[in-house]
Amino acid sequence: MPEAFLILILFQLLGSALQMVLHLPVPGPVIGMFLLAAALLWKRSRTRTDGPKASSFDTPALSSLSRTLIACLGLLFVPAGVGLVTQMPVLLANGLPIAVALFGSTLLGLMVTAFVMHRATHDRPSPERIPDTGGQVL
Amino acid sequence: MQSLSHTLHQIYARFLPEPNMETLFWLSVTLAVFALGVRLQIRLGRAPWANPVLFAIAFVALGLLVTETPYATYFESVKIINFLLGPATVALAIPLADSIRLVTRSLPAMTLALLAGSVTSVVSGIVLVLLLGGSHEVALSMAPKAVTTPIAIAITTQIGGIPALTAAFAILGGIIAAMIGETILRRLGITDWRAHGLAAGIAGSGIAAAQVAQRDPVGAAFAALGIGLNGLVTAIIVPLILYFLPG
Incomplete structure (x- = not known):
């Protein structure tokens, strides 16, 4: 070790x-x-x-x-993540645009990346598939 | 002589253990709260939205508020946890090497997905902030938010955003991606670990990648690639996009 x-x-x-x-x-x-x-x-x-x-x-x-x-x-990531508290005033001052842009942009990025990847690889054999566990992880 | 030694011991007992105690206290709190968050997630049927990172951040933040501890003191106490991010990032090399055949086989698809995902992430971030009346600075700080934090901060400094704000966006975006990303992608009929890993690495950087990486080695490999390559691509395209976007 x-x-x-x-x-x-x-x-x-x-x-x-x-x-x-x-x-x-x-x-x-x-x-x-x-x-x-x-x-x-x-x-x-x-x-x-x-x-x-x-x-x-x-x-x-x-x-x-x-x-x-x-x-x-x-x-x-927790130690750095707690640093959010130092940014709370700025985050709350611009609450709506920040919340919408974070959600929207993150989701769009995820979906576009995964969709293009899925489309471009989808005719090839992909042996590793996520078992459908009904929204469960780990 | 004896009284001097007694005084010295008093000073020792009074002052020396204190920073040590503080370190141990905040380390215990952080580990305990995260462990509790993981248990809670398992109890809730391992639901992705019950993200233990968010749980731990919220409770530690509450603890800092209650005890009136400055964030700098807390970070000093738990910086060993933060330090381990480096070796843990390097450790992603092992799943990456293990699934190298899958990686080379899907190289063209990956390149396409990488470019599409990076551009979407940067442009939608800027446009959404500006559309909803956010300030120019907030929009610029939002642009590189999907990239791993050190790169995001370098980019934001270069284009005139606020580094601390970009760091906050990177963490929040990662938490959002970790909480709802997998469920949404599966709704779209995407069940391939390669797509899930790459998307988490590109759109959600570290925290979302952590979620995928602990579930599947192939997911870990593609998340690692996503983080590394997206950093490079975004560093190049953000200045380009800003050149073409007016205002």
């Missing part, structure tokens, strides 16, 4: 360093995510050709740590 956490931190560090040096518009952790995905794929393509050799960082520990972190991703 310490090695797995080290991998995540190192790739975040690498991403942040690249962002700083190259003045990229994308945040460090997001660059780190793409780099780690690329590194994992490269490692996997090599182990497939070299036979079943245990790779140095593509471990079950990394998978399980990633699952754990992603499972509580929502919690991690």
Whole structure:
């Protein structure tokens, strides 16, 4: 587990360093995510050709740590989210346009993205379908 | 000598544990309220609208109000939780690598959906605010709200919006998308995790992506892509759109 956490931190560090040096518009952790995905794929393509050799960082520990972190991703937004209280006066002063624009624009964005994606992929096999649970999640 | 040591201990006992106690207190409150929110959501038949992030934000905000604690003090106490967002974002690389075949296979569809979703999100945000009589500044702050917060703040600073307001819109938009997005998309007959994940990542950034990511690894992969790519695309198209939009 310490090695797995080290991998995540190192790739975040690498991403942040690249962002700083190259003045990229994308945040460090997001660059780190793409780099780690690329590194994992490269490692996997090599182990497939070299036979079943245990790779140095593509471990079950990394998978399980990633699952754990992603499972509580929502919690991690709470500290920043509470910052809404500092913006309450401005939000309430422009209440109606803000509420309507947030709802409308978010819904339109969701529907257009999903609809185009759905239309453009829909004749291909899509094995992973959401079981219809009647509006239930998790 | 003994009295000096006694005085020192008194000072220690009086002052040193205090910031530590505060940190522990607010960390406990945040974790407890979020855990309660998750239980409540499960109790309510796992309804998406019973979003535990919103629940936790509301209760912690109430707690700050009651105890008259400034937000800065609270954030200082729980910044370790906020810090974990970085490693958690990097961790999205694992589901992304795991579903790379699906990703490469739907690359053309993804590009189309990404462009359509980004433009819709930016333009509808600006237009709706202006139509309903909102100020120019609010409209500009609304433009990049669907993007992951650091990028959104960079864009809003560049075009003359208010960074703190954009951060608030990003969080509220994410909560809205997490609460009603999935139900609405399923009503439209969209049941594919790729579409759900990508839409959450593009229109709802982090909080909506979190909701999809914890349900399905393929959804997590496409949400991660949506967040990363939408950041890039929006950073490019917002200045372009503002150039063409009058006023």
